[in-house]
Amino acid sequence: MKKLLSLLAVVALVATSLTGCAPKVYKMGSGSYTSVSGRAATADAAGRVQVTTAYATVLLDSDGKFVYVDIDSAQNSGTFDLLGAIVAAEAAPTKVEKGDDYGMKANSAIGKEWYEQINALETYMIGKTLEEVLATPVAEKDAAHPAVPSGEDLKTSVSISIEGYLAAVEKAVANAVEVKGVASVGGGSVSTVSGRAATAEKEGRIQTNVMYVGAAFDKDGKVIAAMLDTAQNQGTFDIAGLILKAEPAPTKVEKGDDYGMKAASAIGKEWYEQAKALTDYMVGKTMDEVKGIAITDEDLKTSVSVGIEEYIAAVEKAFANKVEIK
16 A cells, blocks of 8 residues: 555646646737838928838736837838839838837937837736726827827837837737747848839839848747738829828738739639648758748658748748747
């Protein structure tokens, strides 16, 4: 009997030990919110299409509280003249990447740069649930700033309007998937901008692509999970430099089958299917191995036919930006 009791005690101890060593379970997600504005060309100023995509990567604990929040904003534009010819169309660094060069501090009522304010907002979210974050007190400053934090926790550290950032975080939570063994998490993006001059037969166009990634890594720097999407938006104008259309579109993942790649795809797969195949293929690989991925790889060539250079670069940025999870 004593031997049996001793054996049972050992089994219980081992079970407890194994349970205690079990990796924590989190949920990781990414999402974005885009706004598009257009300005007609005049004799004094070029016309402009501006696209601002705020994107977020989040990590939630088992109670649905934020453990990690990363928010950035890719603001890109293209310009054109009174004849509808392209003046400029090139990608810019994100607001966080610009750092002090973004130039908000000098005009800020609280004397803080954009990256400092967004960092304060991210820090404020840690330990809160999505419902608590969405309930953040805000007030309308003017038409361009409808949701400026008004509560004591944020009003001296955040003077920007936060509605788009909250929307991006909300989407990130909605997209979150379970991850285990997380040692670090990061987010990153790569943007491209293209322009097409207007003609008598065809409208001019400024198009932006913001390819953003949220990724989780293990203690060895190997990918545990990655979420990839592209916010593709455009504004159009005519040969007189007048705006025809400037409004946001769903992301490529959000469009799903409506994106329309499958019919034209040599492998018969839609964009979201190819993006998932690519990120699934990254799992278990180090960053050096991810950078070496090619669509000619045997395990990929029947599931991915899109160009992947920018997506790999976005994952590389996410790895560079990663934060340790304790």
